[in-house]
Every structure is written in C-alpha cells, then in structure tokens.
Amino acid sequence: MSQYFNEMFDGASVRPPYSTLEHWAREMSADLRSLKQSEAEALFRRIGITFAVYGEGGDPDRLIPFDMFPRVFSAGEWRKLEAGVKQRARALNAFLADVYGRGEIVKAGRIPAHLVYKNAAYEKAAVGFMPPLGVFSHIVGIDLVRTGPEDFFVLEDNCRTPSGVSYMLENREIMMRMFPHLFQESRIAPVEAYPNLLKRTFASVAPQKCDRDPTIVILTPGHFNSAYYEHSFLADMMGVELVEGQDLFVSGDFCYMRTTEGPKKVDVIYRRLDDDFIDPLCFRPDSMLGVPGLMNVYRSGGVTICSAPGAGVADDKAIYTYVPEMVRFYLGEEPILANVPTWQCAKADDCKYVLENLKDLVVKEVHGSGGYGMLVGPKSTKEEIEIFRHKIEDRPDNYIAQPTLALSTCPTFVEDGVAPRHVDLRPYCLVGKDVELVPGGLTRVALTEGSLVVNSSQGGGVKDTWVMAE
Amino acid sequence: MKLQVRHKTTYRFDPPTRSMVQSLRLTPSAFEGQQINAWDITCDAGDCPVETGSSFTEGAGDHIMTVSVRGEVTEFTVTVTGEVETSDCSGVVKGLRDKVPPLAYLRQTTASWPNAVLKDLARDTLIDLGTAGVLQQAHALSKATSDALDFLPGETEASTSAAEAIGIGKGVCQDFTHVLIGMARASDIPARYVTGYLLSGSDGSAHEASHAWAELYVAGLGWVGFDAANECCPDERYIRLGSGFDAIDAAPIRGISVGEVDQEMLEELLVDVAVTQMQQ
Structure with a gap:
C-alpha cells in the first residue's frame, strides 16, 4: 500500500471524477496512444510553445513534456480550493497595501519588522504610494500540493509575475482538439475565459487620470526570456500590444508607446520583468530593458504597473510563514488553506x-x-x-x-502503460475590482518515478487540469 | 540663517541626443532645520521643447519631478535658484514627512558594501565604547571615518565604492559618506546618503558647495546628520535636498540620454554652484 494519496484510485475502486478517464485510458490501444502523443507534440511545436531552461544548456526550444492524462477535481473539491485561494490572494494584497503604508501588522507585532523592511524585495521607492484600488498583486499564482482527500497545503505564493498560465490554456486547447468526445461525455468547466478576465482585471485598475478605454500593454524583456512565448501568447489572446522597453517612453506625466500613427498614451503595463529592470532612473542604472522615468509616472498616478513594484515582498519564503497570520489580521477569518x-x-x-x-x-x-x-x-x-x-x-x-510532503499522485502515461506520478497545482487568481479564479490551473507532474520535484526546469511535465462542472 | 542658492548644471552632447529623460530630486523639503522661501527650477534645451512632469513627494519625503526632451539636443541646462531659511538643529532631522521604515536603510548597496577592512574598523570603533547608546556609536563611526580618510579631490571617481575609498585613504564628500553608511549598516544602524548644499566659504564659492553627507537613525531621536568630511553635524550652513541608499540612488539629477545607435556620444558635464548668505 502506497503512503501517497492516489487521486484516481481509492483502493481498487475508481474515485467518481475519474470514472470516464479510467475507462478511456483502459480502452486506448498502445498504437493509438503513441499516435496521439506524437500528434500532441506536433501541435505544441506548431504553436511554438517551448520553455527554455536556465543553466542547462542544450536545446533552448525544448518542449515541456505534456502528459495526456488529465488531472481532475470534483466540483466540491474545487469550491474549497477556490475559496482558499481567493482568501489568500486578498490577504496578500492587504499585506502589501499595509507594509507600504502604515505598517499596522508590524506595529501589532504579528510579523517581525526586519523580515519585511530589511527584505531585498521591499522597495523603498514604493513606500507611500497606493496603487489604484489598493491592489499590488494582480495575478497571484499559488502553488498547492495535496496529501489526502481533504488535505491541501500551500507550498508557496507567487505575487510578482507568475508564469505558466499559457500552458493551462494550451493544454486544454490541445486536449479538446485531440479528444473532443471526452468533453462531450463529461461536463468540464471551461478555462477559456481567462484572457478576457485578465484584460478586465487590468482595465479595472487603470489610473484615475485615464478617462477613456484604457490602453493596456505587456512589457517583455524580449525574446531571450524563457517565458517570451507566454508574453506574446497573452498579448495575442487579450488583443493588446506586446512591447519592449524601447517601444515606450516617458513624457511629462505620462508614458507613451511608439506606433506608426504616432505616440499613444499607455494606461496599464503588465510587466514581465523584475523590479530591478523597470526603470534605470529609479532602480538599476545599467538596465536598458525598462523605461527611463516610468517609476515617476507610476508614482504620480499616470500609469498602472502590474504587478506593482515591490509586490515581491509578500511572496518571499521567509514571509510565507506569516500568511495565515495575514488572513486572520486583515480579513478576520481563519485560513481555509494550510501552510506547510x-x-x-x-x-x-x-x-x-x-x-x-x-x-x-x-x-x-x-x-x-x-x-x-x-x-x-x-x-x-x-x-x-x-x-x-x-x-x-x-x-x-x-x-x-x-x-518532505507526501505529494498526491495522478495517473500518468509512462513507457509501459499508466502509472501514478506526483503532481502539484498552480491556480492563477486575478485581483482587480473583483477577485476571480478560473476553474483550473497548471498541474505539474514529476515524470520520473518516485520524484517529488515537479519543476519544469527539473524534468517535470504538465497536464490539463479539469474541474467538473456542478 | 538666510541662504541663497544658484545651481546650474549643463550637459553638452556630441553628437546631439535623440532624446533624454531626467528624474530631478532638486527641491528641498521643509523640516525644522529649513524653511523654503523661494525655489525655482528651469530647464533649457535650446530649440527643443522640454516636457515637465508634475512634482510629487516620494515616501522618503523628497520632491521628485521628471523632465524629458525629444529631438536633437546639443546642450541641456538645469538651473536651480532658491532661498532657504535655515537653523541649527545639531543635525537632527525633525518634522520631515518621511514614511520609509528606517530598517529599510540597513540594506547595503555596491557603493556602501563593507569589505573586511570596513567591517573591522566599524567593530574596533564600537568595541571601545562598551555599552554606549546608538547616538554615541554614530558619532564614533563618523569620527572614525574622518580619521580614516584624507579630504583630497581627484583621487577617487564617481563610481568609487566605500571599500575602494578606504583602500585609497583619500576622497571627497561622496567617499566619506559611503564609508560611513557602509560601516553604520554593518553595525546594524540604519544609514542613508544625503545630498544638499553647503555654505562653506565667506565668498560663497568654496569647494563642495554641492555637498553630501550621511544620516544615521537613532531610535528616540530620529534621523541625525553626520558630515564626516567636515567633522561635524549639519547646522545652519546646510541645505538638505534629498536622500537615498547611496550616491546614485540619492542623486539630485538622474538621467539617461539616447544617441544614435552604434555611435559613441560624448557627454560633458559642467556644474556651477554658489551658496551665499543673504544680508539680514
């Protein structure tokens, strides 16, 4: 008997959310399987979704391995996860608004001052400025693991620019193309609304000075970045411009984008580069990736930067310990999701x-x-x-x-059939005027037997993540 | 004391820039030690229009403003003129609207990073004091800095770090300040780099009219200024402009100019500062 929670099997019987899939996998011939696997790979290659791994050398356009066996949550399981993730995202944002403002949680002695203020991710330049709606982290990626039927733990929070959501969307897209009947037989909650919700989230935090439909852009460090594919994918899906620092400039109280029709004012910047590189006149003077003067425009209310500079202080691993305390302090609630x-x-x-x-x-x-x-x-x-x-x-x-957590396992296609492999989950919570979570996320799977490390940089793969509709 | 400032900074570019952006930390904030009677900043880029952003106050209490010029600029001038009424507060900065938690200023930067020499000097300085309070420790570190460096222009550069300056044993106000804040932070005393103006000669044109010094945080008292280069605490001869982690972060003018691609642009900088005492 394994010490690990198997998400499909309860002893010999199949847990209800997996019944269709168990049958599907059992019926699939080895030939069809390898055919489908190469079809999936061809599709991923064609759409160009690759993932470069830092420090490994080799093929920078390596595909992240995709496992066709979906990971499934029942509607009831998801309700609890959703409530817990949203609660955490609200608490993290309340914490950020507090520590760049009055610092009540520190004054109350609930978090040690030095952990916050001495933290390398705490930005002095962000002190005293309240971004629109008080939101600092607009996309909160929360890494979760499961150890039992009711036991979920938060492994870490990602408040800066969590990546991977393009995989959530592409994995679904490819599964629907390859196995359309599965989506007819089961009622699976859709995730395709994500780009629209993301755009709506950005629009809701446009600066007060913006008096028209806000112009949103994604600021990328460029195609050498390992997540460049995702930057261009999201820009496409939202119908917004993908820009590099040199495409933007500051003039007076605003930031503009160079276009063929002349300068266009930019209201919201979804930046996919670290604080250090945003503005050489405020942070690293040698960085040419950002926009000179951007922090001044931001701090005088001319543009919104998502996530807000300084948001990283909330997802530091030393601060993590105190997130349950934040939930109690700011929301007056008990944390729904436990920390490790x-x-x-x-x-x-x-x-x-x-x-x-x-x-x-x-x-x-x-x-x-x-x-x-x-x-x-x-x-x-x-x-x-x-x-x-x-x-x-x-x-x-x-x-x-x-x-060492006993990470749950999920059935995964391996060399000679189907075998349990360890998984985690990263849902992407959107915080703007509303707090929203699409039913799904990125499931990462440790493809090596027995391995507990699911990171794609360490040989992990990804799966489509299903939430059964109510 | 009523002080009058005239501070003119001229940039010359060859070949001309295509565009330039500057962030100005050039407006003093009021506190008990200084009241601003008049202050004016004008920018001139010849035929090119200068775009000026609204001034805002950052968390540390400094007023900041953006100026930008698009088009070919060969010469850009920032002229500051002002009148400030100062009083001697023995270096204590009281009444400044400053919201940054002092602990944030324990972070070292490349410029302040203490090597073994600086760490040893800080430790040896404080060991002799026994159980003295932070204020005494701050005074001792400032004196140790004054003793360790000779004031001598031309021996160090703008990019010289605290560790390099202590090795050379000579420097200007920037080096004294980096050495002092590096040692203070290494001793768990929050410290920051301050820029401003100093009335240093009767004719008003003596060296270092454009000046820098350190502020160290003393619980109960607040931020206290220490001018290790002049072996004193700031008094009524000083006008405080702004602060930061180090010289770059606190710089009164931080700018970037963009020239033609693949073409080296020579940038010449001329600074002319005069601080004079006004007749009562």
Missing part, C-alpha cells in the same frame, strides 16, 4: 532542528525559485546532504526547511 510547517534557519532553534534532520527535510533558498538550489533530503546522497549542511551553516538566514 516551515522551519526558519535564521532562528537558532529551528536551524538546529534542520541540521539534525536534513535527511528527512526539503531545504530551500529563501529567495530561490524554479527548484534550483534546493535539497530533497530523502532523495539525496550523503555527500549532497553534507554540502548543504555547510551552505546552511554559512548563511542560515538564506534557508528554510519543510517536511
């Missing part, structure tokens, strides 16, 4: 425990992402553990540790 218990190596007691139990823990860098620079104790050699021990002893405040 986390040890802060910056605290002496925690650090001692972590060093004594490295073989059982997952250790992460506080500012790390993408599965880099982490240790999965139970899957590591003695040497790897010793190397990490030195790293932690060197810079304890750079690390946190969590228990």
Whole structure:
C-alpha cells in the first residue's frame, strides 16, 4: 500500500471524477496512444510553445513534456480550493497595501519588522504610494500540493509575475482538439475565459487620470526570456500590444508607446520583468530593458504597473510563514488553506532542528525559485546532504526547511502503460475590482518515478487540469 | 540663517541626443532645520521643447519631478535658484514627512558594501565604547571615518565604492559618506546618503558647495546628520535636498540620454554652484 494519496484510485475502486478517464485510458490501444502523443507534440511545436531552461544548456526550444492524462477535481473539491485561494490572494494584497503604508501588522507585532523592511524585495521607492484600488498583486499564482482527500497545503505564493498560465490554456486547447468526445461525455468547466478576465482585471485598475478605454500593454524583456512565448501568447489572446522597453517612453506625466500613427498614451503595463529592470532612473542604472522615468509616472498616478513594484515582498519564503497570520489580521477569518510547517534557519532553534534532520527535510533558498538550489533530503546522497549542511551553516538566514510532503499522485502515461506520478497545482487568481479564479490551473507532474520535484526546469511535465462542472 | 542658492548644471552632447529623460530630486523639503522661501527650477534645451512632469513627494519625503526632451539636443541646462531659511538643529532631522521604515536603510548597496577592512574598523570603533547608546556609536563611526580618510579631490571617481575609498585613504564628500553608511549598516544602524548644499566659504564659492553627507537613525531621536568630511553635524550652513541608499540612488539629477545607435556620444558635464548668505 502506497503512503501517497492516489487521486484516481481509492483502493481498487475508481474515485467518481475519474470514472470516464479510467475507462478511456483502459480502452486506448498502445498504437493509438503513441499516435496521439506524437500528434500532441506536433501541435505544441506548431504553436511554438517551448520553455527554455536556465543553466542547462542544450536545446533552448525544448518542449515541456505534456502528459495526456488529465488531472481532475470534483466540483466540491474545487469550491474549497477556490475559496482558499481567493482568501489568500486578498490577504496578500492587504499585506502589501499595509507594509507600504502604515505598517499596522508590524506595529501589532504579528510579523517581525526586519523580515519585511530589511527584505531585498521591499522597495523603498514604493513606500507611500497606493496603487489604484489598493491592489499590488494582480495575478497571484499559488502553488498547492495535496496529501489526502481533504488535505491541501500551500507550498508557496507567487505575487510578482507568475508564469505558466499559457500552458493551462494550451493544454486544454490541445486536449479538446485531440479528444473532443471526452468533453462531450463529461461536463468540464471551461478555462477559456481567462484572457478576457485578465484584460478586465487590468482595465479595472487603470489610473484615475485615464478617462477613456484604457490602453493596456505587456512589457517583455524580449525574446531571450524563457517565458517570451507566454508574453506574446497573452498579448495575442487579450488583443493588446506586446512591447519592449524601447517601444515606450516617458513624457511629462505620462508614458507613451511608439506606433506608426504616432505616440499613444499607455494606461496599464503588465510587466514581465523584475523590479530591478523597470526603470534605470529609479532602480538599476545599467538596465536598458525598462523605461527611463516610468517609476515617476507610476508614482504620480499616470500609469498602472502590474504587478506593482515591490509586490515581491509578500511572496518571499521567509514571509510565507506569516500568511495565515495575514488572513486572520486583515480579513478576520481563519485560513481555509494550510501552510506547510516551515522551519526558519535564521532562528537558532529551528536551524538546529534542520541540521539534525536534513535527511528527512526539503531545504530551500529563501529567495530561490524554479527548484534550483534546493535539497530533497530523502532523495539525496550523503555527500549532497553534507554540502548543504555547510551552505546552511554559512548563511542560515538564506534557508528554510519543510517536511518532505507526501505529494498526491495522478495517473500518468509512462513507457509501459499508466502509472501514478506526483503532481502539484498552480491556480492563477486575478485581483482587480473583483477577485476571480478560473476553474483550473497548471498541474505539474514529476515524470520520473518516485520524484517529488515537479519543476519544469527539473524534468517535470504538465497536464490539463479539469474541474467538473456542478 | 538666510541662504541663497544658484545651481546650474549643463550637459553638452556630441553628437546631439535623440532624446533624454531626467528624474530631478532638486527641491528641498521643509523640516525644522529649513524653511523654503523661494525655489525655482528651469530647464533649457535650446530649440527643443522640454516636457515637465508634475512634482510629487516620494515616501522618503523628497520632491521628485521628471523632465524629458525629444529631438536633437546639443546642450541641456538645469538651473536651480532658491532661498532657504535655515537653523541649527545639531543635525537632527525633525518634522520631515518621511514614511520609509528606517530598517529599510540597513540594506547595503555596491557603493556602501563593507569589505573586511570596513567591517573591522566599524567593530574596533564600537568595541571601545562598551555599552554606549546608538547616538554615541554614530558619532564614533563618523569620527572614525574622518580619521580614516584624507579630504583630497581627484583621487577617487564617481563610481568609487566605500571599500575602494578606504583602500585609497583619500576622497571627497561622496567617499566619506559611503564609508560611513557602509560601516553604520554593518553595525546594524540604519544609514542613508544625503545630498544638499553647503555654505562653506565667506565668498560663497568654496569647494563642495554641492555637498553630501550621511544620516544615521537613532531610535528616540530620529534621523541625525553626520558630515564626516567636515567633522561635524549639519547646522545652519546646510541645505538638505534629498536622500537615498547611496550616491546614485540619492542623486539630485538622474538621467539617461539616447544617441544614435552604434555611435559613441560624448557627454560633458559642467556644474556651477554658489551658496551665499543673504544680508539680514
């Protein structure tokens, strides 16, 4: 008996949301399967969805592996997830508005001041300016894992510019093309409204000075960026311009886009570059990726930047521990989604425990992402553990540790049939005038047997994620 | 004391720019130590119109304004004239509308980054003090900075860091300030870089009329200015313009000019500052 929660099988019986799929997979011949798999790959190649992996070399246009076996949630399961994700997104935004304003949560002693204000992601230049509707993080990506029928945990929050939503949309598109009958037999909630909702979210946070239909653009660092495909995809889907820094300029109180018909005023910028690169006159002076003077226009209310500069202080792994506290403090509610218990190596007691139990823990860098620079104790050699021990002893405040979670498994096509593989989930919550969540998200799957690391940079794949309609 | 400022900055470009944008932190904010009687900024780009954005006040209390010029500019001039009434507050900055939590100023930058020499100097300086309060520690660090560097223009550059300056042992006000804030932050004392003007000679044209010094945060007292280059705390001879993490972040003028692609543009900078005391 496996120690992991299997999302399809309850012992020998199939859980209801998976009944159609179990039958579908059982009936599928090996030939049809490999035919469909290569059809899917051809489709992905044709639409050009690729994912470059940092620091690995090799083919930068490598496809992220797509697994055809969908991951399914029942309507009831999703209701709880949706409420929990929205609650968290509201609390994170309330926190950001607070720490760049009066700092009540710090004054109340609920979060240590130094964790917030000394944080590298805390932007001094953002202090004292309240963005439209008080929203700082307009797209909140919340990484969730499941360990049991009712047990979901938040692994981390992404408040800056979480990527991957193009996979959510493309995975669905391709599944519908390849297996249309599945979508006739089951009532699966659609995700295709996402680009429209995203556009509506941006329009709702246009600056007060904007007195017409707001002009929205996506600001990309350029085609060398690993998520460039997604930037152009979203611009296409929303029907807005995809621009680079050199396409925009600041004049007086506003920001303009160069067009063939002359300068056009821009109201909302969905920026897909980090704070450091937004404006060389405010942040890194050597960066040519951004727009000189943009932060001045932003802070005098001439343009909205999504997410707001400084939003990253809410998704830091050291701050993460306090998100349940934010939910209680700002919303007066109990958190619907639980955190994973986390040890802060910056605290002496925690650090001692972590060093004594490295073989059982997952250790992460506080500012790390993408599965880099982490240790999965139970899957590591003695040497790897010793190397990490030195790293932690060197810079304890750079690390946190969590228990190795028994990530749920979902049936996945493998070499010789179907086998359980570990999965996580990233839903994308939109925050503007309304807080909205399309029923779905990005399911990442660890394709290697037994692996618990689902990051695409570490050999993970993706799946279509279904939410059954009510 | 009534002080009069005239500060003219001229940029010359060869070949001309295609466009330029500047962020100006060139308007002093009022606090107990200074009241602004008059202040005026004018920009001139020859035949090209200058676009000026509205001034806004950032979290740290500084007034900021954007100016931009599109078109071929060979010469751009920013002229500041003003009249400020100052008083001696022993360096204490009281009454400034400043919302940034002091802890944010514990962060080091490339310019302030303390190497082993700076860390040792900070530690040795504070060890002798025993259980002294932060104010005494701040004074001691300022004095240690004054002792460690000789004031000598021409030995360092705009890009010289605190660590490099302490190695050279000489520098100008910018270097004294980076060394002091680097050591203060290394000692867990929030510190920031301040720019402004100084009445430093009876004729008003002595060196360093355009000046920089440090502010260190002392709980209970607030931000306190320390001018390590002149071995004193700012008094009525000082006009405070603005602050930041380091010289770049606090710069009164931060700009970018864009020239033709693949063509090197020579940028010449002329600064002329005069601070004079007005007759009562």
